[in-house]
Amino acid sequence: MEGVVQIIRDPVRNLLGDNDKLLRELKNDKLLEEYLNSNRENGHNSSDILSREQELSKELHELSRLRSIPGLVLEIETNLELQEFENCYQSLKTLRKKLYENEFILNKSFGLQQSVSRFVDGLHVKFVHQVHEVCKAFWKVQDDSIALHKRIKWGKDDVEIEYSAFIESVATLFFPEGLVDSKHWIIDDMLLADLQENVRATLKSIFNDHIHLDVIVEKMKSLIFVGKKEIAFSDDKDFLILKGVYIGNEETTAGTLSNFESILLFLDHTSPPGAKSVLVRRLCPVLANDLLKVIKKNASGVFGPQESSVKKKALRVNCLLEKLLNSQEDMSKAIASEIERLLTSEELYVHLQLEKIFQEQLQELRMLFEDENKNLVRVEPKLVTYQTGSSRNSMAADGMTNKNLKDDETEDWGWEADDGWDDQIDVSVEGDNVSRISKKSRNTEKTDDLGAVEDNADTEGVEDGWDDAWNVDFDVEDERKSMKSVETKSSFKVTSLSKKYMASIRVFSQRWKEKCGGSFDEPYYRYKLNVLQTAYMGMCIPYFGDDWCQLSRDLSYIHSADRSFSRLYELALNYLDFNIRTREKICDTYVSQQLEEFEQNESNPSWDTTITELLPFIHNEVIGPFSQLNNGVAQECITKFLKFLYQNCIAGKILTWNIISEKNSENLSEFISLIFAKTEVTILPHSKEMSELREKFSFIGTFLPLHLKDIMELFYHGDFYLFTTDEIIQWIVLLFAETPLRRNAIDDIREIRNVELE
Structure with missing residues (x-):
């Protein structure tokens, strides 16, 4: 291209420089003479000639504007040879400006346009590649060392280039926004896509490796985290060298x-500040965290009654770290401050030692789960005491209230509500001596306890006719038994893991207290013990998998053996509650499907959901597994589940209906009777709560298919004593249409109940 420019440039300069010679050449030009003669013959006048002359003059003037382009090209080539990169940058930018200003001239010839574009785009590539090569010459990264050349000699003339000035210039010229910008003129002004992509990739490499220093940072991290290396730093006139040498022995804290x-x-x-800032921002947080870990991990070697050389070195390192962090205004100095506080505080030494004991204990807990064989051993728990019908959880026999398993007040059917009906079946004998009678249920062959009876000699032999009038059995001895605490002692199997866990925690507690000496901090110890219990629970859940029942037995045994595991006890209750709620949701789905079937096909409903899904699930996933727990826990969990099933799942959903047809009253009665029969738990003693729960549920199935007259007859005889006034009315409204007979029945119910309340 340069030769072509030279061939064109020299004749044009010679011709335009001598006007007389130019006129002589024009007079002697045969073509011009023929052209003029032709114009005369064709009648062209002088005005046409002048017009043509003006066009040629204009075109000549336009072409003369391109005379500066060869000079700029030569200037760029010279600056590249002299390593004058800033001048080269400005010359190339000026060349681009000239080409843009004369774009209309170049566009007249497609060939000229393509030739010029490829040549100038090539200058971009050559310039950027040469800058990249110089950047790479400053850093020497090898397997075990990093060297920064403060200055280098480059090119044929060994031009000296200083790293600090050069890298700052590169950052300013090519990355003024702190990133690779595709809109920067060095990329955007190029026309050929392949060369443009080449420049973009090269600039990206320059930015990542030499401005953002990715390669250097990664290499330094590898030196930091590879053990058994001694890292040495040296600074001379021309080099900064960081070298790691493998050592044969183990690393020491020093x-x-x-x-x-x-x-x-x-x-x-x-240096410069830009490169230093990048390294500080990217490496100092990593170094600070690792330094803190090293100090904590090797607390015994760093701390002591007297300041050691290791501690002094740690303080010196932290001061240097803090200095670097302070050089960057927006960087956090929190870790450096924490390290300083750690090194200057005498009290923290003990805490670090305790933290080390805790971490070792945590690792020991993990090792307990490496044995996948769950060996079972039979244990004899302590006597478990629970009160019939109470909400006290007897999982650990410690008298703690199980708040997790206790039902919300919003779920209560009002069984304890003072609606006056209790007074109707209470018998007052000799003033203060009150006895609760038990009434035979119409739906069961059992006699359920209704309350406590005080054994008083004055009540015996009283014949006032009330017993015969109410047709009740008065059994003082049975009532006394129902009020006694029931003691059960049943052996069950636990995994060997539970015993290993307790032994491990005992060792932890002993080590902790020995290390604390006279400065034992009870709250801090309890906190760490709770963390260990939580961690143990978290490891147990995936370890036992679907065998949640065995896990519950293990947790029950651990807490009954050692009451200090209060956090584990709480987590065990939550775990049990989770399993109950999970099964409640599944049963709720099955019940909803069956009730929907009754509503849609009341004449001939399908019972598949109940027979094949609901009842097997209750037997296999609820009553069966929960019955394997300790008696008190099993009774509590099953009672809670059945209360949900009877109250929320079945009765509660039915009460949301608008009306119960005669056919559906029969379907629902049969459904309730079936559920009642298949949810009998015979292996556990029945509490008062369980007895009343089942009696009330069974009685719903009894009165559903009855006529209003029969239901009122039951009411007059006191069979609705477990129902509130509003409940009775709600059922009657669902079962019967609005008639005077229904209104009279409701009025009677309200009147009788109100009288009893008064």
Whole structure:
């Protein structure tokens, strides 16, 4: 291209420089003479000639504007040879401006346009590649060392280039926004896509490796985290060198701190500020965290009654770290401050030792689960005491209230409501002596306890006719038994893991207290013990998998053996509650499907959901597994589940209907009777709550298919004593249409109940 420009440039300059010669040449030009003669013959006048002359003059003037382009090209080539990169940058930018200003001239010839575009785009590529090569010459990264050349000699003339000035210039010229910008003129002004992509990729490499220093940062991290290395730093006139040498023996705390010091010194001596800032921002947080871990892990070697050389070195390293962090205004100094507080506080030494004991204990817990064989051993728990019908959880026999398993007040059917009916079946004998009678249920062959009876000699032999009038059995001895605490002692199997866990925690507690000496901090110890219990529970759940029942037995045994595991007890209750709620949701779905079937096909409903899904699930997933727990826990869990099933799942959903047809009253009665029969739990003693729960549920199935007259007859005889006034009315409204007979029945119910309340 340069030769072509030279061939065109020299004749044009010679011709335009001598006007007389130009006129002589024009007079002697045969073509011009023929053209003029032709114009005369064709009648062209002088005005046409002048017009043509003006066009040629204009075209000549336009072409003369391109005379500066060869000079700029030569200037760029010269600057590249002299390593004058800033001048080269400005010359190339000026060349682009000239081409843009004369774009209309170049566009007249497609060939000329393509030739010029490829040539100038090639200058972009050559310039950027040469800058990249110079950047790579400053850093020498090898397997075990990093060297920064403060200055280098480059090119044929060995031009000296200083790293600090050069890299700042590159950052300013090519990355003014702090990133690779595709809209920068060095990329955007190029026309050929392949060359443009080449420049973009090269600039990206320059930015990542030499401005953002990715390669250097990764190499330094590898030096930091590879063990058994001694890292040395040296600073001379022309080099900064960071070198790691493998050592045969184990690393010492002092050696590790020396490595940190070498790396921090390398960062501190790095220039210019831009490169130093990048290294500090990207490496100092990592170094600070690792330094803190080293100090905590090797607390015994760093701390002591007297200041050691290791501690002094740690303080020196931290001061250097803090200096580097302070050089960046927006960087957090929290870790450096924490390290300083750690090194200057005498009280923290004990806490670090305790933290080490805790971490070792946590690792020991993990090792307990490496044995996948769950060996079972039979144990004899302590006597478990629970009160019939109470909400006290007897899982650990410690008298703690199970708040997790206790039902919300919003779920109560009002069984304890004072609606006056209790007074109707209470018998007052001799003033203060009150006895609760038990009434035979119409739906069961059992006699359920209704309350407590005080054994008083004055009540015996009283014949006032009330017993005969109410047709009740008065059994003082049975009532006394129902009020006694029931003691059960049943052996069950637990995994060997539970015993290993308790033994491990005992060792932890002993080590902790020995280390604390006279400064034992009970709250802090309890906190760490709770964390260990939580961690153990978290490991147990995936370890036992679907065998949640065995896990519950293990947790029950652990807490009954050692009451200090209060957190584990709480987590066990939550775990049980989770399993109950999960099964409640599944049963709720099955019941909803069956009730929907009754509503849609009341004449001939399908019972498949109940027979094949609901009842097997209750037997296999609820009553069966929960019955394997300790008696008290099993009774509590099953009672809670059945209360949900009877109250929320079945009765509660039915009460949301608008009306119960005669056919559906029969379907629902049969459904309730079936559920009642298949949810009998015979292996556990029945509490008062369980007895009343089942009696009330069974009685719903009894009165559903009855006529209003029969239901009122039951009411007059006191069979609705477990129902509130509003409940009775709600059922009657659902079962019967609005008639005077229904209104009279409702009025009677309200009147009788109100009288009883008064």
